[in-house]
Amino acid sequence: xxxxxxxxxxxxxxxxxxxxxxxxxxxxxxxxxxxxxxxxxxxxxxxxxxxxxxxxxxxxxxxxxxxxxxxxxxxxxxxxxxxxxxxxxxxxxxxxxxxxxxxxxxxxxxxxxxxxxxxxxxxxxxxxxxxxxxxxxxxxxxxxxxxxxxxxxxxxxxxxxxxxxxxxxxxxxxxxxxxxxxxxxxxxxxxxxxxxxxxxxxxxxxxxxxxxxxxxxxxxxxxxxxxxxxxxxxxxxxxxxxxxxxxxxxxxxxxxxxxxxxxxxxxxxxxxxxxxxxxxxxxxxxxxxxxxxxxxxxxxxxxxxxxxxxxxxxxxxxxxxxxxxxxxxxxxxxxxxxxxxxxxxxxxxxxxxxxxxxxxxxxxxxxxxxxxxxxxxxxxxxxxxxxxxxxxxxxxxxxxxxxxxxxxxxxxxxxxxxxxxxxxxxxxxxxxxxxxxxxxxxxxxxxxxxxxxxxxxxxxxxxxxxxxxxx
Amino acid sequence: xxxxxxxxxxxxxxxxxxxxxxxxxxxxxxxxxxxxxxxxxxxxxxxxxxxxxxxxxxxxxxxxxxxxxxxxxxxxxxxxxxxxxxxxxxxxxxxxxxxxxxxxxxxxxxxxxxxxxxxxxxxxxxxxxxxxxxxxxxxxxxxxxxxxxxxxxxxxxxxxxxxxxxxxxxxxxxxxxxxxxxxxxxxxxxxxxxxxxxxxxxxxxxxxxxxxxxxxxxxxxxxxxxxxxxxxxxxxxxxxxxxxxxxxxxxxxxxxxxxxxxxxxxxxxxxxxxxxxxxxxxxxxxxxxxxxxxxxxxxxxxxxxxxxx
Numbered sequence: 001x002x003x004x005x006x007x008x009x010x011x012x013x014x015x016x017x018x019x020x021x022x023x024x025x026x027x028x029x030x031x032x033x034x035x036x037x038x039x040x041x042x043x044x045x046x047x048x049x050x051x052x053x054x055x056x057x058x059x060x061x062x063x064x065x066x067x068x069x070x071x072x073x074x075x076x077x078x079x080x081x082x083x084x085x086x087x088x089x090x091x092x093x094x095x096x097x098x099x100x101x102x103x104x105x106x107x108x109x110x111x112x113x114x115x116x117x118x119x120x121x122x123x124x125x126x127x128x129x130x131x132x133x134x135x136x137x138x139x140x141x142x143x144x145x146x147x148x149x150x151x152x153x154x155x156x157x158x159x160x161x162x163x164x165x166x167x168x169x170x171x172x173x174x175x176x177x178x179x180x181x182x183x184x185x186x187x188x189x190x191x192x193x194x195x196x197x198x199x200x201x202x203x204x205x206x207x208x209x210x211x212x213x214x215x216x217x218x219x220x221x222x223x224x225x226x227x228x229x230x231x232x233x234x235x236x237x238x239x240x241x242x243x244x245x246x247x248x249x250x251x252x253x254x255x256x257x258x259x260x261x262x263x264x265x266x267x268x269x270x271x272x273x274x275x276x277x278x279x280x281x282x283x284x285x286x287x288x289x290x291x292x293x294x295x296x297x298x299x300x301x302x303x304x305x306x307x308x309x310x311x312x313x314x315x316x317x318x319x320x321x322x323x324x325x326x327x328x329x330x331x332x333x334x335x336x337x338x339x340x341x342x343x344x345x346x347x348x349x350x351x352x353x354x355x356x357x358x359x360x361x362x363x364x365x366x367x368x369x370x371x372x373x374x375x376x377x378x379x380x381x382x383x384x385x386x387x388x389x390x391x392x393x394x395x396x397x398x399x400x401x402x403x404x405x406x407x408x409x410x411x412x413x414x415x416x417x418x419x420x421x422x423x424x425x426x427x428x429x430x431x432x433x434x435x436x437x438x439x440x441x442x443x444x445x446x447x448x449x450x451x452x453x454x455x456x457x458x459x460x461x462x463x464x465x466x467x468x469x470x471x
Numbered sequence: 472x473x474x475x476x477x478x479x480x481x482x483x484x485x486x487x488x489x490x491x492x493x494x495x496x497x498x499x500x501x502x503x504x505x506x507x508x509x510x511x512x513x514x515x516x517x518x519x520x521x522x523x524x525x526x527x528x529x530x531x532x533x534x535x536x537x538x539x540x541x542x543x544x545x546x547x548x549x550x551x552x553x554x555x556x557x558x559x560x561x562x563x564x565x566x567x568x569x570x571x572x573x574x575x576x577x578x579x580x581x582x583x584x585x586x587x588x589x590x591x592x593x594x595x596x597x598x599x600x601x602x603x604x605x606x607x608x609x610x611x612x613x614x615x616x617x618x619x620x621x622x623x624x625x626x627x628x629x630x631x632x633x634x635x636x637x638x639x640x641x642x643x644x645x646x647x648x649x650x651x652x653x654x655x656x657x658x659x660x661x662x663x664x665x666x667x668x669x670x671x672x673x674x675x676x677x678x679x680x681x682x683x684x685x686x687x688x689x690x691x692x693x694x695x696x697x698x699x700x701x702x703x704x705x706x707x708x709x710x711x712x713x714x715x716x717x718x719x720x721x722x723x724x725x726x727x728x729x730x731x732x733x734x735x736x737x738x739x740x741x742x743x744x745x746x747x748x749x750x751x752x753x754x755x756x757x758x759x760x761x762x763x764x765x766x767x768x769x770x771x772x773x774x775x776x777x778x779x780x
Contacts, residue, residue, distance in 0.1 A: 100741060106523070107523070125521075125744055128524070129522075129524060130523075430742065433722060437722065437724075437726070437727075446635075458541065459542065462540050462542045463738075463743060464743070465536060
């Protein structure tokens, strides 16, 4: 009998272990009891996480950081150099998974991570959920640093009640990155202010596009380049959907750019899009067969391989371009767009459940408020634009050789001053995507403008029943 | 005598306890990972839970919103369309192969090898399949357009994944390609379960191939076909991975034509923090699956009664 019991226990134990290993996927709203059969997918083992540890293994104190950008790992390395008694574990998580991960940790009342971050479009909901420590109280008293930081960044770090929750080390205003050599040839000048005049509003941009087209160039690679400049008003005002004239003008601009053959018909972030940063790319409209050698040669002769004049990107585009311009290094410039805009930025806060808040605050201060660190970061990142005014002031005369020795810190600081953060809402991503979809249908001629707009309204209404939609 | 019964009783009892011990791990895991989420989802579907903060009871508001949401119905329509075309192709192909392989006159060799080959697509992860077909079906540089244009079947490239008229059906075809091997194995097993006496008797009586198929194979295969149909329907209504990966997100590009119900659910549960509403979608879908399953089961047993095996 005893032997039987022992075997039974052992067998049961083995089963428990193997079952537990199988059953770890569930637990969310999509679980249903009828999950037998077909579409139950084979295991996807894609890793979206990367853990790095900085500092001494035997260090007395350990800080855990969950971040979106690997930048913070470099900050951690730098921090532990001067703090040998601290070890920092930095976990970099893909943006798509980040909110869910943090949500699970916070709902499970986990004491780590000590530091959590967010991008502007995620922050509202994270503030509302109470994940971040109040930085206005003792011992932090963050408001004393208010004047050290660019205004809009400081505002993004505040929750709906005006309480400081996060701070960022960078600013991310948008600019237009253009080819100086082409500007010189077509417009007779490559001066950023003068070129900026050719992008001052949507009508002028279309004109600029025509002029470039006549000379055999394309103004943009994709028709979405002005996306960062399209948010001149908030999508939702007082609980009502707000589609103002500027939005409609933006739609017309995209449709015109596409239909009047002013772009290279390339998707943003595609290989060809990057390729256009370093020189000529094929522009193939739907009539040309890419497999027909004769047609392709013909296309080439007819100017259908072309060079792209400009890209619209936030300040982190400085680094994106740097890595892709190749031989065109030095021939790019940056000028202002039709309006002020920004995108992204890593905002750092302290988890409300952390047990090491003092240490976390020290690290947060080190990353965002210490001029020496940010001075170091400008060097280490080779051109990231920081949010600290003192450091920006110090570097405002720095010339960037990749961009024809333009003073980019000064430029982005000026752009940052114009940004109005109150125009950002938590609805922006979904509504913006739906608007982009509507534009896509109009430009390809699948739907009339009225029909596409009407469907857009339907989508917003169905996704957010709380938002009032006036058609 | 009396003491003997006592001993027997004791033995029986102990045996039962051992049995419980054996099933306990499964039951515990099942309770935690299946029963609890299902009940919790039911509870959440009656609240306005956002994924954080408090869940405030909102009555049937979520359900009424689901039933009045035209995009939910569009997603259900898409799902039905994609699954419908898929099941016709999948079962059709599997049936055809079953007929060929089970024909007593052909005597095809190497059934095991073919069975393994046909099953192979099923072993590839959906992510890989999606990537593979996205590359093959690329509008400008894809191999499929290149081949079709090479042999002169069409003049201009077709934007398979970019136009609402083709994208859902492309997913149906891919799905059928992934699953026909599975159905084939089941149908083959069904055919092998039919006594060879029937086929031999039919051959002696001079029944043609078509007669044998319609009068013997099909009727006797019906239960297994219904089983394949039901499991495929349940899986089909929950379709997510392939359309999600191929259209690149929950929007169901192009124009929402590949947005399935579970993609729609995912959009609310994980992208817009409306967990309560997403839970209600899950339960409406559950109800739909339940209704269809009951209908199919009824059909199966109803037919069985009428037939004398």
